Amino acid sequence: MINPGHGRGPDSGAVGGSSNSDPFPAGLRVLVVDDDPTCLMILERMLRNCLYRVTKCNRAEIALSLLRKNKNGFDIVISDVHMPDMDGFKLLEHVGLEMDLPVIMMSADDSKSVVLKGVTHGAVDYLIKPVRIEALKNIWQHVVRKKKNEKNVSEQSGSIEESGGDRQTQQQRDDADNNSSSANEGNWRSSRKRKEEEVDEQGEDKEDTSSLKKPRVVWSVELHQQFVAAVNHLGVEKAVPKKILEMMNVPGLTRENVASHLQKYRIYLRRLGGVSQHQGNMNHSFLTGQDPSFGPLSSLNGFDLQALAVAGQLPAQSLAQLQAAGLGRSSLATKPGMSVPSLVDQRSIFSFETPRMRFGETMSSGGTKQMSLLHGVPTGMEPKQFAGGGHLRLQQQMRGVQNAQSSGMMMMPVAADQRQPSFLGQQQQPMLSSGVLRRSDLADAVAVRNSVPESSSSSRVLPATTHSVFSNYPSEIPRTSFPLASAPRISIPASVSYQEEVNSSDAKGGSSSAAATVTTAGFGNPSYDIFNDFPQQQSNNRLNDWDLRNIGLVFDSHQDAAAFSTSEAYSSSSSTQRKRRETELTVVAEHMQNHHHHLQPPSRSLNQMNQIYMNGGSVRVKSERVAETVTCPPATTLFHEQYNQDDLMSALLKQEGLPSEFDFDGYSIDNIPV
Amino acid sequence: MQRQVALIKQSLFDQGYLDDQFMELEELQDDANPNFVEEVATLYFKDSARLINNIDQALERGSFDFSRLDSYMHQFKGSSTSIGASKVKTECTTFREYCRVGNAEGCLRTFQQLKKEHATWQDRRGLGRQHVGPSKERDK
Numbered sequence: 001m002i003n004p005g006h007g008r009g010p011d012s013g014a015v016g017g018s019s020n021s022d023p024f025p026a027g028l029r030v031l032v033v034d035d036d037p038t039c040l041m042i043l044e045r046m047l048r049n050c051l052y053r054v055t056k057c058n059r060a061e062i063a064l065s066l067l068r069k070n071k072n073g074f075d076i077v078i079s080d081v082h083m084p085d086m087d088g089f090k091l092l093e094h095v096g097l098e099m100d101l102p103v104i105m106m107s108a109d110d111s112k113s114v115v116l117k118g119v120t121h122g123a124v125d126y127l128i129k130p131v132r133i134e135a136l137k138n139i140w141q142h143v144v145r146k147k148k149n150e151k152n153v154s155e156q157s158g159s160i161e162e163s164g165g166d167r168q169t170q171q172q173r174d175d176a177d178n179n180s181s182s183a184n185e186g187n188w189r190s191s192r193k194r195k196e197e198e199v200d201e202q203g204e205d206k207e208d209t210s211s212l213k214k215p216r217v218v219w220s221v222e223l224h225q226q227f228v229a230a231v232n233h234l235g236v237e238k239a240v241p242k243k244i245l246e247m248m249n250v251p252g253l254t255r256e257n258v259a260s261h262l263q264k265y266r267i268y269l270r271r272l273g274g275v276s277q278h279q280g281n282m283n284h285s286f287l288t289g290q291d292p293s294f295g296p297l298s299s300l301n302g303f304d305l306q307a308l309a310v311a312g313q314l315p316a317q318s319l320a321q322l323q324a325a326g327l328g329r330s331s332l333a334t335k336p337g338m339s340v341p342s343l344v345d346q347r348s349i350f351s352f353e354t355p356r357m358r359f360g361e362t363m364s365s366g367g368t369k370q371m372s373l374l375h376g377v378p379t380g381m382e383p384k385q386f387a388g389g390g391h392l393r394l395q396q397q398m399r400g401v402q403n404a405q406s407s408g409m410m411m412m413p414v415a416a417d418q419r420q421p422s423f424l425g426q427q428q429q430p431m432l433s434s435g436v437l438r439r440s441d442l443a444d445a446v447a448v449r450n451s452v453p454e455s456s457s458s459s460r461v462l463p464a465t466t467h468s469v470f471s472n473y474p475s476e477i478p479r480t481s482f483p484l485a486s487a488p489r490i491s492i493p494a495s496v497s498y499q500e501e502v503n504s505s506d507a508k509g510g511s512s513s514a515a516a517t518v519t520t521a522g523f524g525n526p527s528y529d530i531f532n533d534f535p536q537q538q539s540n541n542r543l544n545d546w547d548l549r550n551i552g553l554v555f556d557s558h559q560d561a562a563a564f565s566t567s568e569a570y571s572s573s574s575s576t577q578r579k580r581r582e583t584e585l586t587v588v589a590e591h592m593q594n595h596h597h598h599l600q601p602p603s604r605s606l607n608q609m610n611q612i613y614m615n616g617g618s619v620r621v622k623s624e625r626v627a628e629t630v631t632c633p634p635a636t637t638l639f640h641e642q643y644n645q646d647d648l649m650s651a652l653l654k655q656e657g658l659p660s661e662f663d664f665d666g667y668s669i670d671n672i673p674v
Numbered sequence: 675m676q677r678q679v680a681l682i683k684q685s686l687f688d689q690g691y692l693d694d695q696f697m698e699l700e701e702l703q704d705d706a707n708p709n710f711v712e713e714v715a716t717l718y719f720k721d722s723a724r725l726i727n728n729i730d731q732a733l734e735r736g737s738f739d740f741s742r743l744d745s746y747m748h749q750f751k752g753s754s755t756s757i758g759a760s761k762v763k764t765e766c767t768t769f770r771e772y773c774r775v776g777n778a779e780g781c782l783r784t785f786q787q788l789k790k791e792h793a794t795w796q797d798r799r800g801l802g803r804q805h806v807g808p809s810k811e812r813d814k
Contacts, residue, residue: 038718038753045702045710082748108752130695130756133702 025140026051029073033063033091034080034106039129043078046133060086067099074101075143078127081107081114089121096122100150102142106131120270149264219261223250227261236269691795696758718757719796725750726789733782743781744773750788761791 030052034040040056047054055074057063060083067074077095081088092103105118106127118126124142127135219227230247231239241259248258686692696711703710729746732739751766765788772780 036749036753036756037721038714039756041714041717042699042702042756045707045714046698049702080752082745082752108755109748129752130698130758132698 025137028052028140028143029075030054030139031063031066031074031077032056032079033060033077033083033088034058035083035085036080039080039131043131043136046131046136047078049133050137052136059083060088060091064091064094067095067101071099074099076102076104076139078104078106078139081105081109081118089117092118092121092123100146102146104139104142122267122270152260223248223253224261226250227258227265231262231265236266691759691761691791693758693760695756695760699758714757718753718759721753722750722762722792725753726792729785733785738776738778738781740773740776740781744770747773759792759795762788762795765791 028050030047032040032043032047032054034043034056035058037058040058044054044056055066057066060079063077063079064086067077077091079088079091083091088105088107092105095101095103102124103122104125104127105123106129107114107118108129110128115126115128124146125135125139226248227244230244233247234240234243239262241255241262244262245253245255245258683692683696687696699711699714707713725746729743729750732743732746747766747769751763751770754762754766765784769781769784769788772778772784
């Protein structure tokens with residue numbers, strides 16, 4: 001017999017009692033999102049019974065706008081998974097990125113895959129409907145946990161604020177640039193917002209990688225690597241603090257330290273959405289020797305990359321092509337009459353909002369770090385700094401950007417990685433591997449050009465995924481183009497069309513082999529715009545506006561990249577520039593110049609990094625801008641996207657119109673190990 | 675009166691129409707919300723009628739868009755489970771299984787069953803309410 005009232009009574013009574021005695025859980029501000037009115041009503045009632053302050057909402061979009069309007073108005077979000085207007089996971093993503101609030105997912109769907117998806121996307125909990133009040137009574141713990149973590153982070157570093165200051169400055173500068181450049185503010189802002197988000201992520205990454213939650217223990221990169229190694233050895237799911245501690249065998253480290261770090265690390269992994277799994281691959285392809293050090297980084301990348309699937313490694317040819325492309329690009333830059341970028345530009349090479357200064361520093365100091373592209377980024381950028389903004393996220397792109405200043409460095413080809421987000425179940429399409437181009441000074445660049453046999457020959461454009469990131473550095477330009485993994489469903493259709501486009505473009509390129517063409521792929525994503533943050537040439541720089549929201553576009557780009565990689569024809573094409581603008585956003589995927597000109601790209605130094613998140617159905621592209629100094633050759637070219645001849649034409653026209661060169665780096669953030 | 679209500683409820687439980695979740699709802703009903711269960715039930719039937727209608731239309735079209743059907747049914751399941759309509763929930767689950775495997779026949783059959791359970795639930799509820807007394811409206 002079931003006795004109504006039996007069993008519940010105690011619970012509810014307990015709730016009330018506890019609330020009274022200890023006010024804390026009472027008054028917890030909860031936002032409930034569910035399109036099902038019945039569930040919503042019940043949930044509201046239950047939550048109120050817990051003495052929480054409840055705001056209910058039947059649409060994810062509305063919820064998001066509520067959250068944005070009132071960033072500090074809520075302590076926790078409870079969201080249904082299946083909603084018509086916006087997938088709960090997407091909402092989760094947005095909330096995680098923008099507000100950093102704990103989010104609890106709920107659904108009647110108790111399939112393991114969905115639950116796992118929620119967890120990997122950063123949900124702090126996953127409730128199966130029917131939701132019980134007992135479960136709701138304890139949700140405040142997530143709020144406490146979150147705040148506790150944040151507190152630790154803030155305590156950790158004073159540097160964070162400093163970095164924040166830098167960032168602020170950077171932003172202002174960017175703004176000024178934007179104004180002068182006449183870039184549309186809307187895009188700019190969006191991009192900036194995006195950056196911030198990225199920074200936030202970065203911050204988290206930082207926490208995971210190098211930071212320390214415990215004041216006493218500083219999780220240095222090395223320490224974190226040890227930690228990661230131990231966890232990997234044990235298995236992420238099976239790793240327990242005690243065993244990790246034993247494996248690490250670090251004096252002074254306590255189980256609590258490890259436990260805390262493990263918790264963060266797991267959260268981090270979740271947020272990566274399974275990307276982490278690909279890390280190993282990434283490391284291999286990119287950094288053979290550096291694996292350990294990059295491990296953490298790669299994870300960061302992975303985070304961004306979630307959505308991205310990396311195609312197979314780039315063949316040597318492709319690398320050569322990339323280099324050539326870079327050279328060509330540089331030539332293009334010069335062509336427009338752009339003067340060679342001044343040193344000043346170089347300083348700003350890395351301009352992520354915050355990181356920029358740092359990057360600059362690292363760059364300058366980095367004479368020795370060629371390889372450091374990957375390294376430099378992680379190290380150079382401290383989690384704290386990113387975290388400092390609160391929501392700043394570093395993009396991995398930055399990493400890619402780091403270039404070794406060492407002169408004589410030529411372009412570094414990067415092998416592409418294939419990644420598949422297992423969690424997402426997304427299909428990965430083979431994409432181009434990322435190529436890293438480095439440039440030394442202009443003189444160096446020239447030498448490089450010569451040095452590179454392939455480049456001497458007709459330059460080839462490397463196909464890159466749309467997301468591939470190109471970083472142009474004055475000194476060295478690492479390029480990494482990452483193919484993004486696209487969700488299967490989306491990618492498939494898009495890929496077809498793209499390839500066709502690509503082919504056409506290729507043919508075209510072939511015909512006009514002499515002429516270098518720049519291809520830029522534009523993806524319009526409403527939410528994310530990529531802006532060039534470069535003070536110097538922002539107007540020019542802004543080639544790519546990424547909208548995160550356009551999933552379809554993103555996928556397309558990915559597919560394109562894949563197509564490119566596969567198609568040699570493309571590579572053969574001397575140069576291609578393409579621009580695409582879709583909807584509002586235009587993403588410049590690549591600038592490629594084929595011609596033997598391996599001039600350095602004069603000015604641009606924008607690196608935009610695009611991160612694409614593909615979560616399930618939703619893909620996000622994040623683009624970051626890296627202010628790069630002029631010297632960098634725009635080697636990076638991404639041909640992910642399908643280009644129509646028309647597009648090419650228009651792109652060319654645009655280029656002409658553009659005074660300066662554009663370097664776009666389509667970074668698939670995830671891929672960017674560098 | 676109370677006893678009557680309890681009896682009716684008990685019979686519903688015994689027959690599997692209601693599950694623990696319904697009790698949970700009753701727990702939520704207090705002086706401040708004397709009609710909570712009623713309101714929720716009303717809302718449920720109103721919304722579920724809409725869903726049933728949607729599914730009906732989708733099925734009548736002949737072409738089976740399983741993902742769409744699954745989506746509808748998921749919603750149905752969500753609300754049914756939240757209110758404790760266990761039998762309806764069971765049918766929802768079955769329906770979704772058929773959707774998954776693309777069994778149109780199974781979907782149709784299950785849906786008929788689901789509607790039946792839903793109607794029963796509704797009827798019982800109405801009945802119970804009448805016994806109880808003030809039933810405002812037959813939901814739906």
